[in-house]
Amino acid sequence: MKALQRGLAMAFLLCSCVAIYLSLRDVPLPDASLIDETIKASEPVQAASDRPVFTTIIKGYTYTLTPRAVYDISGLVVSQHRGDALVNIGHKADPGNIKDVCVVWGEAITNGSYRKMKYVSGEFTCSFSWSGGLTPPFNLEKISNNHLIPADATVARRIRNIRIGDQVRMQGLLVDYAVTENGRAIFTRRTSLTRSDTGNGACEILYVTEVSVVRAGSHFEADAATYAWYTSLGLLVAVGAVWVARPPVL
Known part of the structure; x- marks a missing residue:
């Protein structure tokens, strides 16, 4: 014994x-030869939205969402952060934003630079870096960090099942949102509307109505x-x- x-x-x-x-x-991350052609060739599609402001209640918090654009993005997931993880106590007042998903697409994949980068996701952030010279260069307009607010439970489940290395397509609305509890204002967030910005405020806030895995990565490794x-x-x-x-x- x-x-x-x-x-x-x-x-x-x-x-x-x-x-x-x-x-x-x-x-x-998967080799470029394993990346679907739609991820290599596509660019995020953004168009004006005529949907009015709407509200939804999530775990006792009232979300007032202001649509800014209709949005459709496909990319390779290189990093992510669970907003609703049990250890993420600081995220308690924002239960609607269940995950940050950082994706790359287009030239960043076709020239192979995406595999020479180091990606780290944190609370509302996706940082990336490289060592020494990077040839060919990494196009900073081919990466985005997306704060995801699911439209329903089915979409939420699919978002939670996303893993690093998955190739995904996400559709919905880019939104600004304000959170209140019992009439008391908690905070507001504004979405980015361009892929060329960086730093604080450069992330897209996506109210997700549809999400799908174009091609799954190695979930065992993830x-x-x-x-x-x-x-x-x-x-x-x-x-x-x-x-x-x-x-x-x-």
Whole structure:
């Protein structure tokens, strides 16, 4: 029994180290040859919207959404951030924005520069960088970070299922929005309406009415860290169970 407990403890430590490594490493992006032609050739389509201001209540918060444009974007997901994750306490007052999805398309893919970049998503941000000279150059107008507000539960489920490496198409409305609770103003956000801006305010806020995966990436690679953490948790429980079940030493 003692040998079993020791073996499980060693396995737990090893698996935890693997989980930490997988959490910190970049998820490999698919080769350009695996990217759908619609992602390589398409550009975001934006047109004027005549939809009036509308409101919706999400988890007790009232969202007042002002449509600015109809929007249709396809791209390769290079980074993402779960707004509704349990550990994301700071996002509590904005439950409608369930995920940020950072995508690239067009020239950034066809010239291969997208695979030479490092992408990091945070709270309402997508940062990217590269080391040394980048040849061919990365076109900064072929990447966008999208704050996603789903129109219904089905769309929300599809958004949550998106993984890094997926090739997706998202359709809906670019919106400004204000959030209130019991009549008290919480905050407002404004969407970008161009792909050429950078920095604070450069993200698109998309009220998503349709979302689809054009071609799925390797979900095993994207979720490897999650699998490793769950395995580590299972091993920790097993270590505890064996410790409790050990016969008393007389």
